[in-house]
Every structure is written in structure tokens, then in C-alpha cells.
Amino acid sequence: MVSNPETPTPPSKLSDALKSHPFHLHHEYLDLTSLKELPDSYDWTDELNMIPATTGGGNSAISEAMPVIDFNDPDALQLIGHACKTWGAFQVVNHGIPSSLLDQTECTSRDLFSLPIEQKLKASRSPDAISGYGLIRMKSLKNTSKKMKRLAEKLMWLMLGSLGITKEDIDWANPNSYIPDASSASQMNHYPACPDPDRAMGMAAHTDSSFLTIVYQNNVIGLQVLKEGTGWVTVPMIPGGLVVNIGDLLHILSNGLYPSVLHRAVVNRSKARFSVAYFYGPPATVQVSPFPKLIGPGHPSLYRPITWSEFLGIKAKCFNEALSSIRVTETPPIECVDANDDSNNVEVA
Ligand SMILES: C=C1C[C@]23C[C@@]1(O)CC[C@H]2[C@@]12CCC[C@@](C)(C(=O)O1)[C@H]2[C@@H]3C(=O)O
Ligand SMILES: O=C(O)CCC(=O)C(=O)O
Numbered sequence: 001m002v003s004n005p006e007t008p009t010p011p012s013k014l015s016d017a018l019k020s021h022p023f024h025l026h027h028e029y030l031d032l033t034s035l036k037e038l039p040d041s042y043d044w045t046d047e048l049n050m051i052p053a054t055t056g057g058g059n060s061a062i063s064e065a066m067p068v069i070d071f072n073d074p075d076a077l078q079l080i081g082h083a084c085k086t087w088g089a090f091q092v093v094n095h096g097i098p099s100s101l102l103d104q105t106e107c108t109s110r111d112l113f114s115l116p117i118e119q120k121l122k123a124s125r126s127p128d129a130i131s132g133y134g135l136i137r138m139k140s141l142k143n144t145s146k147k148m149k150r151l152a153e154k155l156m157w158l159m160l161g162s163l164g165i166t167k168e169d170i171d172w173a174n175p176n177s178y179i180p181d182a183s184s185a186s187q188m189n190h191y192p193a194c195p196d197p198d199r200a201m202g203m204a205a206h207t208d209s210s211f212l213t214i215v216y217q218n219n220v221i222g223l224q225v226l227k228e229g230t231g232w233v234t235v236p237m238i239p240g241g242l243v244v245n246i247g248d249l250l251h252i253l254s255n256g257l258y259p260s261v262l263h264r265a266v267v268n269r270s271k272a273r274f275s276v277a278y279f280y281g282p283p284a285t286v287q288v289s290p291f292p293k294l295i296g297p298g299h300p301s302l303y304r305p306i307t308w309s310e311f312l313g314i315k316a317k318c319f320n321e322a323l324s325s326i327r328v329t330e331t332p333p334i335e336c337v338d339a340n341d342d343s344n345n346v347e348v349a
């Protein structure tokens with residue numbers, strides 16, 4: 001094969017994916033922990049984000065609450081399939097991750113974010129790097145907690161199983177395969193108390209690019225998911241519960257059957273909030289495309305094949321238009337505007 005010098009080689013690691021798409025934030029790094037007034041640069045005006053949420057599950061309809069799935073439930077597979085189709089997210093309990101480990105992670109996160117800003121800036125992330133301290137959008141801290149990985153694997157197989165996809169169907173899942181292992185990244189988020197929560201947003205509405213993301217939130221609510229026909233729904237606190245979000249890569253693999261969930265994090269006036277997100281997906285260089293069993297007459301393949309690495313590059317440029325930009329349609333592909341703007345006020349590490 002002859003390589004075309006004008007075609008760049010796709011990055012082989014997630015951490016390299018941002019090198020060609022540096023992310024420049026125009027925010028100055030403020031100490032956000034003791035603000036008396038919202039700085040003008042944090043004033044939020046975006047329509048999608050300013051729509052308020054319903055209280056925990058639709059207008060009093062209890063059936064509209066986000067599904068909570070017990071891992072020990074014999075019907076877990078079907079329940080997960082239904083939750084993926086209808087919500088793109090659910091909470092899981094009895095997941096096997098000891099609460100002591102989650103508490104410990106929260107303490108580490110509190111300690112890290114409470115360091116003086118000068119000290120945190122010593123670990124700042126540069127515009128083309130994936131890890132370090134900074135403001136979102138693109139940043140993460142490598143934390144390959146074996147337990148999180150194991151849980152993510154179990155969740156993935158339940159999700160794929162509910163679509164009729166088996167381990168034999170997925171090359172990279174085979175332990176004897178020469179293909180590298182799954183990719184993952186962790187991100188710790190800190191949302192300081194905000195003097196003007198109605199004018200600010202913790203983390204702007206987005207989908208994750210992963211296969212699935214596991215989110216741990218300390219006992220302060222703030223995560224909201226967009227439920228079709230209902231609007232923004234606040235994810236309730238469930239002791240020991242972990243939130244699972246469907247990401248864009250599972251959306252692609254399921255040919256749109258399991259849509260990635262649009263979610264955001266709001267801030268509140270009196271309490272600081274912490275969360276940890278664990279992004280899990282295929283090896284960075286493996287191409288993901290709509291699964292053949294899910295394609296047929298009346299169900300054309302909706303997306304072109306893409307690696308996580310390439311998709312991250314597209315996401316850095318197109319942000320919430322990334323999925324539509326790789327959709328195979330008869331209409332001309334979406335032209336993205338640069339998503340390289342500064343619109344969030346959450347600290348991440
Ligand atoms: C693996 C990753 C997914 C992510 C980019 C990252 O490198 C680490 C941070 C992740 C995050 C969190 C906030 C929303 C998001 C869209 C972003 O800009 O950074 C996601 C990225 C993603 O899922 O594409
Ligand atoms: O803080 C939260 O609850 C959500 C975090 C999130 O969506 C992310 O890190 O991608």
C-alpha cells in the first residue's frame with residue numbers, strides 16, 4: 001500500500017488524537033471557589049442549556065424517572081436494553097464497586113481541587129494534550145482503576161448482548177486477538193458553588209464520544225439528561241448508584257438503536273459538586289461501524305466506519321454536530337463550525 005503524503009496517519013492512541021486539534025480556551029484561570037459574583041465570561045446564553053429541568057422525572061409521572069437497574073436482577077439484560085433504547089442512560093446498583101473506593105476517589109478529587117490555583121496550574125494541560133489540570137472541554141486524567149474497567153466491560157457485554165451481538169462478533173474483545181486492549185480515560189470534575197446558578201452552566205450539554213461512560217457523583221445533584229418528549233431530567237441521587245451514559249460510538253455501532261444521551265451538569269448556589277467520569281471504548285485504532293446484523297432492508301447503515309481517535313478529532317471541531325457529520329445520507333454532509341469556544345466553567349483533572 002502506498003501512503004498519500006497529504007493524508008495524515010490517524011493517531012494510534014487517544015492521547016495523540018488531540019495533537020492535531022489543539023483546544024484553546026479563552027478563559028483566564030480564575031479561582032472559582034470563593035466567587036461573590038458570576039464573572040461575565042461565565043454568563044450562559046445558549047438556548048439548549050438554558051431550558052430548565054423537570055424535577056427528577058417528568059411532570060410528576062413516576063414512570064418518567066430514569067431507570068435504576070440492579071446488577072443482580074435476572075432480567076438485567078432486557079432492562080438494560082430497554083433503558084438504552086428509551087433513555088440512553090440508567091443508574092446501576094449492586095455493581096460490585098465498593099462504596100469505600102468511591103468515597104476514596106471523591107476525597108482525592110476534593111484534595112486535588114482544593115489546592116491553591118498556583119499549584120494546580122503547575123500541572124496545567126497544554127492545548128494539544130489529553131491530560132492535566134484545566135477547564136473543559138478536552139481533558140482527562142488517566143486512572144485505570146481495574147474495577148471500573150471490569151464494570152465497563154460487563155456493561156458493554158450486557159448492552160451488546162441485548163442487541164444480539166456476542167463476543168465472537170467483536171474482534172478486539174477476543175483475548176487472543178492481536179488487536180490492542182480497550183481504551184479508557186477518566187476525568188474528575190469540580191463544580192464550585194455559584195453565586196448566580198441561573199445564569200451559569202457547569203458543563204454544557206454534550207454527548208460523550210465513548211462507547212459508554214460511568215459517572216460517579218458525590219451526594220449533590222446536578223447531572224441532567226435530555227429525555228425525548230419530556231425535556232431535561234435531573235438524575236436523582238441513589239446511594240451507591242453509578243450513572244451509565246451511552247456514548248456516540250455505541251450509537252454508531254447500534255446503527256442509532258441505542259442513541260447517545262445528551263447530558264449536562266448544572267451548578268448550585270451553596271454546594272460544591274464533584275463527579276468522576278470514566279470513558280470506555282474500543283482500542284483507539286479500531287474502526288467502529290454499524291453492526292452488520294443490525295443492517296438490512298429498511299435499516300440502511302447510517303454511519304461511515306470511524307475510529308475513536310478520528311472521532312475525537314471531529315468532535316474537537318464539530319462538538320455536538322460530530323455524529324451528524326459522519327452520517328451517510330443523501331443530503332450534503334453537515335459543515336461544522338469550530339467548537340473551539342470557551343463556554344464552560346468546570347475544573348477538570
Ligand atoms: C476520552 C475523552 C472523552 C472526552 C475527551 C476525552 O479525551 C476526555 C474528556 C472527555 C470529555 C468530557 C466532557 C465532554 C467531552 C465531549 C469533552 O469535551 O471532553 C468529552 C470527550 C468526549 O466524550 O468526546
Ligand atoms: O458532572 C457530571 O455529572 C457529568 C460529567 C460529564 O458528563 C463528563 O465528564 O463528561
Ligand SMILES: [Fe+2]
Nearest residue numbers: 207208263277
Ligand atoms: Fe459527559
